[in-house]
Structures are given as C-alpha cells and as structure tokens.
Amino acid sequence: MAEDPSQDVSETVVTAALIVIGDEILSGRTKDKNIGYLAEYLTAIGIRLEEVRVVPDDEDRIVEAVNTLRAQFTYVFTTGGIGPTHDDITADSVAKAFGVPIDIDERALALMRQRYEPERLTEARLRMARIPDGADLVDNSVSITPGFMLENVIVMAGVPRIMQVMLDAVTPRLKKGRKMLSRTVRVEAPEGDLAPGLSTVQAAFGDVQMGSYPFFEKGTLGSHLVLRGTDEPRLEEARIAIWQMLRDAGFADNARDVGGDID
C-alpha cells in the first residue's frame, strides 16, 4: 500500500501550508483566487491547511518561507513565479532552499517541444523548463509547462486555471488524513446572544471544533454556528446538543440547519 499514498488514509492528521508568491498580490493589483480554492479543496480531501503566507518575488523571502514551513507541515504548496520573465524566481528559490542544483530538465523540455515550435522556444521560455534536481513533474493540461514536487513541496502556477489542473494532477500522490466534516446551523440572532450557550456546548465536546460567524442579510444580524470534526456520529451528537441549547435559550424558532461540509 505504501506505493499508493492515495489509499493511505491514515488516522493521523495530514497538514499543509501554502506560499503565495508575487509582488502583484501584495500591491493589490491582482486579487488572489488561489487561497480560497486550495483551502476548500484540501479540506475536502482530508488535508488540513494550517497556514498561508503571501511573500514578494524575493529569493531570500521565498527560501525562508519554504524552509520554515516544510519543516512544520506535511506538505507545502506554492503558487506563482514560474513563468518566463525575470521576476519568476520560484523554481530557483526552491532549489536553493533544498540546496540542490537546478537546470533545464529533459522531461520538461520534451513537454515544451510539444507545445512550441523550435523558433518560439526562446531562452526566456526555456527558463520554464528549469526544475530542481530530484523533483517529479506535475502535469499541466492547460498550457503544458509543468509544475513540480520536490520532497514535500509542490510548486504550481499562479494563474488559477492552471493551478487548479496542477492540483488535480498531484492529488493522487498525496497522503490524506481523516476528512474534516462539518455541520452548520443558521440562527437569526447575533453572536453575542449565542456565545454563552455555544461556549457551554463546546466545553462538553472537546473533540468537535465550534465556531460562530456573523452574517448580515436583509437588515438582519445573524450567526452561522459551524461544528467541525472527523467523527460523524460524534458530530451529529454535537449538532443535537446545539439544537437543545437553542431551544433552551429561546432561539430555536429562528434557526435552521443549512447543511454541512463545504458549505
């Protein structure tokens, strides 16, 4: 089974961090769309996203983030900085973080030759075939030029459509933990009125995370109570306890279940 990590659904928690690389995100010019997508995707497959960092196109900063986070989490994903221009320095920075050489990779070059006529395979584009020694390629079905996985670090494009197909391509190679499940109860009452009851129920269920998130809708201030855990029966017990609390506190008429998991 060890050869097929996709089947290795362990009892232990599998964690991840994401490094978003790019001056354009920090200047506000480009609005990141990858954090929310990756967060939802990883949660759905049983990997817990534990931290995100957005860093500039700066080698030292990328190296530091990669080395800090790869030591702390099962996986580190990166997005951005693998294009053909001078500010695309992610591959070289990851090689430096691992202390391994980097050069044009024959496998990546073969893929790029499928896409580009020889005269269009310029020096700039050849930069995109630079892959650190020892990395496996990650397929890119949108624009061919691959990402890569080096030990526990997965390097992907920043363009959302390309990032998404790379994530699909690498997923079968990843270990997954127990899937995080959730239940959400919508209550038309402000958080402050629900907090004491929620806190009491939380105290009785140490193995279920409970959070409350305010919403404003049509002039109504309300709260989503979100219960999260890996054990379905236990989660259901917690949901029933939440409903008992809402009845006791007089909020049940203004509450309803609005589903679970990625809602």
Add this chain to the structure above:
Amino acid sequence: MAEDPSQDVSETVVTAALIVIGDEILSGRTKDKNIGYLAEYLTAIGIRLEEVRVVPDDEDRIVEAVNTLRAQFTYVFTTGGIGPTHDDITADSVAKAFGVPIDIDERALALMRQRYEPERLTEARLRMARIPDGADLVDNSVSITPGFMLENVIVMAGVPRIMQVMLDAVTPRLKKGRKMLSRTVRVEAPEGDLAPGLSTVQAAFGDVQMGSYPFFEKGTLGSHLVLRGTDEPRLEEARIAIWQMLRDAGFADNARDVGGDID
C-alpha cells in the same frame, strides 16, 4: 510636525504585514476579502505591504506571528477574532505577545453602552471590550465595538465592512512613505515573447520594478507589463523605453497603455 504622522511623508519606505486570523479562512468556508482590499488601500496611501500570513484561532500561532512580524515591519495589521465567542482570542493573544495585561477597557465599555441596553451587555459581549493596556482605540462606525492600536500593531475586525471603516479610522495616525506609482501596458503577446525585451529594459532601470502578468481574454493570450516606482518622471522614462522595445520587437501594433496606479 511629529504630532501629526499623517503629514510626515518621509523619504524612507514604510512597510506593513497583515495577519488574517481564523480557522474559517483556512478551511475554505469563508473566502477572505480583506487581503486584496488592504493591499490596494495601503499601496494607495504609500505603505508597502510586504507579507501576509493566515493563521488559525490558536494563541501560540497568533503570538508568534505578531512578534515575528512587528519586529520586521513598520506596521502589522490583524483581521478577525475580535468577536464575542470563545474562539475570538485575538485581543488576548496580542496582549500576550506584548507581555501586557488585558482587561475590560472603560472607553470601550462606554462605547458599547451606547449600543447595547444593559440587559444585552452580556458577559460574552463584554469580552469585546477587553483591550490590552496601553492601546488606543480604533473607531468602528458600523457596529460600535472598537478595534485597537498597540504600538505598531493594529487590530481590526474580520467582517469586511467593519474592517474597512476601522482602516479609514486609523489611517490618519499612520506614517506614510512615498507613494508607489505604476504604469501598465497591455500587449497581445505571450509573456515568453516579451521576456527578453522586458529584461533588457529592466536592466537599464534599476529603480523601477517591472513585472509581467499573463491574461487570457477571448481566446487571446496576452501580458500586462507593469512598471512601479516612486519617482514619476523616471517611471515615465521607463514607460517610453518599454514602448521603444515593443516597436523594435514588432509588438507595438498590439499594445496599448491601460493606465496606472491602482488599476
């Protein structure tokens, strides 16, 4: 002048980091809208956002992020975790990071009394009046309960509408650096074809940052060339050099200026 930092437009660079606090962002349940807003806002007022971290509702993780980043950057902003529920631990975590006491603050309490009848000022809501010793309040014109600023750390709500008014409220108290200006040229040609020319122009303008960002539009693969710098005449020289490069390389007919600054 020193009493009015808003007038102190120094020649030096003013930097910032943002810490987004919340399990709901990392699980993908809530999609962050504050990173892009704050990035654009700070760029516009001459503060350079240098790093963003998203961390869970975990005291140790918040303390570590606050202490690491406040030592490195002029300002650290936080969003999230200042509501009334048990998972709202930002204020206490910031107090711990600074090693200062925290308790119910009379100024915050007076504000909350304006909003809440005494019977609705529950123990849970009173938690929202907990402010670390030595902090200044940051006004919240949407829902009254304030944020705060402790030395160089500014603690704001996670709800975007509330975060935005708190940011407006604190802005007059912040030092600003020279404003980062930009020019963008849109070229209907892929990055890989423009990279050599862009790289040559970049080499001639060390004081202007040049980036290229791909776009897909109506089946066309193109690039935005973005020039950024604090000196307007120099930026204009760089824009003219970019246009010369585009003419020399035969791309001028497929290019146009699409504006500057926050575009």
